[in-house]
Amino acid sequence: MTLPALPRPVVGLLALAALGLILAVDLAQSGAPDLFTAPPALALGSGQAPSGAHCTAQ
Amino acid sequence: MLSRRAFVTFLILSALVFALAMAGPRAGLLMAIGIGFGLVLEGLRFGFAGPWRLIVVERDGRGLLAQLLAIGLVASIAFPLLAANGGELSPAHAPVGLGMILGAFVFGAAMQLVMGCGSGTLVNAGSGNLVGLIALAGFIGGSFLGSLHLGWWTGLASLPVLSLQGLFGANGGLIVTLAGLAALAALVIWRASPGKRLPPARLWWAAALIAALALANLVVAGQPWGIVYGLGLWGAKLAQAGGVDVAASAFWANPGNAERLGASILTDVTSLTNIGLLIGAFAVMRWRADPGAPATPLTARSYALVLLAGLVLGYSARMAFGCNVGAFFSGISTGSLHGWVWLAAAFAGSTLGLKLRPHVLRAAPQPKGAFA
Numbered sequence: 001m002t003l004p005a006l007p008r009p010v011v012g013l014l015a016l017a018a019l020g021l022i023l024a025v026d027l028a029q030s031g032a033p034d035l036f037t038a039p040p041a042l043a044l045g046s047g048q049a050p051s052g053a054h055c056t057a058q
Numbered sequence: 059m060l061s062r063r064a065f066v067t068f069l070i071l072s073a074l075v076f077a078l079a080m081a082g083p084r085a086g087l088l089m090a091i092g093i094g095f096g097l098v099l100e101g102l103r104f105g106f107a108g109p110w111r112l113i114v115v116e117r118d119g120r121g122l123l124a125q126l127l128a129i130g131l132v133a134s135i136a137f138p139l140l141a142a143n144g145g146e147l148s149p150a151h152a153p154v155g156l157g158m159i160l161g162a163f164v165f166g167a168a169m170q171l172v173m174g175c176g177s178g179t180l181v182n183a184g185s186g187n188l189v190g191l192i193a194l195a196g197f198i199g200g201s202f203l204g205s206l207h208l209g210w211w212t213g214l215a216s217l218p219v220l221s222l223q224g225l226f227g228a229n230g231g232l233i234v235t236l237a238g239l240a241a242l243a244a245l246v247i248w249r250a251s252p253g254k255r256l257p258p259a260r261l262w263w264a265a266a267l268i269a270a271l272a273l274a275n276l277v278v279a280g281q282p283w284g285i286v287y288g289l290g291l292w293g294a295k296l297a298q299a300g301g302v303d304v305a306a307s308a309f310w311a312n313p314g315n316a317e318r319l320g321a322s323i324l325t326d327v328t329s330l331t332n333i334g335l336l337i338g339a340f341a342v343m344r345w346r347a348d349p350g351a352p353a354t355p356l357t358a359r360s361y362a363l364v365l366l367a368g369l370v371l372g373y374s375a376r377m378a379f380g381c382n383v384g385a386f387f388s389g390i391s392t393g394s395l396h397g398w399v400w401l402a403a404a405f406a407g408s409t410l411g412l413k414l415r416p417h418v419l420r421a422a423p424q425p426k427g428a429f430a
Binding site: 004031040052 | 080081082083084085087139143145146147148150151152183184185186187188191194195208212276277278279280281282284285286287291292295296298299309312314315317318320321322323324325326327328333336337340343344349350351352353354355375379380381383384385388389394396
């Protein structure tokens with residue numbers, strides 16, 4: 001069994017749709033972020049310790 | 059053509075406004091940086107897995123030299139920035155261990171099977187490559203599964219976190235890093251065939267732009283560019299939505315990770331740049347008058363193997379504390395010893411992956427009368 005050759009724009013749109021689905025699931029689960037607790041635009045100069053998580057996290 | 063390009067412009071602006079309005083200015087900036095990564099990686103064809111294949115198979119060192127140049131540019135600025143702003147910026151440092159080395163080796167092999175690394179999988183999916191989209195699904199699942207077992211892998215045998223700054227000081231660490239990159243570049247030039255040594259202007263520009271975006275990522279997010287954490291988080295979110303008690307696992311019970319699990323992915327640094335990267339790659343593909351030929355259809359068995367390889371890619375990236383971006387690019391450019399060890403192990407794995415690729419990726423037989 002073989003799949004047909006899907007045009008690139010169709011596959012790209014499928015990727016965007018999958019992304020939209022993940023965002024929708026996340027919003028339903030965690031709700032929208034609280035804008036009042038949003039961090040400053042730049043970490044550098046903010047005086048705050050970095051709070052994000054990285055691939056090197058354990 | 060106008061409507062297609064208007065759609066691309068609308069898509070990019072919508073993504074920026076959405077991130078800004080939903081999660082604030084930092085999220086908007088990180089979305090912009092991610093889109094920038096996607097535009098440069100796809101638009102200027104700057105990659106990681108491809109050049110690693112080319113230096114081995116065709117003795118073409120141009121892409122690999124561009125990677126080393128970009129890393130050196132980032133290191134030259136990131137080292138002093140980190141030294142002066144340690145309270146606000148953090149490097150990509152991780153321990154060297156048995157699980158980490160094995161993970162990097164397996165990652166190197168798997169990335170040649172799916173023809174894309176961490177960033178490459180996102181770029182391929184966004185630019186309409188079906189193999190990339192299937193591999194991305196596997197990557198998300200694999201990096202989540204890897205997070206569940208990370209404690210076991212790190213418990214095998216592991217050194218403490220070692221950095222070049224810690225070993226040689228901030229200035230000494232930078233000098234050692236740049237000397238290491240220069241030595242590697244000399245090795246690549248020696249190995250490459252004449253005419254395949256000097257990168258074309260396109261790759262010089264790409265290296266400079268990728269370095270600028272990586273530094274912007276560090277300044278805005280407070281941490282270096284990464285890919286795997288965000289994809290693992292997406293897998294955790296989907297598993298949680300499916301009823302899995304993700305928070306009970308050791309990794310996701312860790313306070314920092316528990317906070318990310320409970321909060322929107324729009325507040326997660328690597329998720330934002332990953333989303334932007336995919337959108338940027340899509341934008342380049344749709345902007346072009348010719349989006350390119352569709353990927354060659356594979357047999358069903360090959361697609362299943364691509365999904366499996368994507369799963370392995372994600373799992374091994376989690377074991378290795380990052381992929382080509384988080385461990386190799388960001389690790390080396392911010393002084394982590396594990397970045398160098400990752401490079402050696404992943405390159406060895408990549409060589410094995412190249413040997414396995416013809417057995418995994420088999421084109422589907424063309425029907426009679428079809429165009430080849």
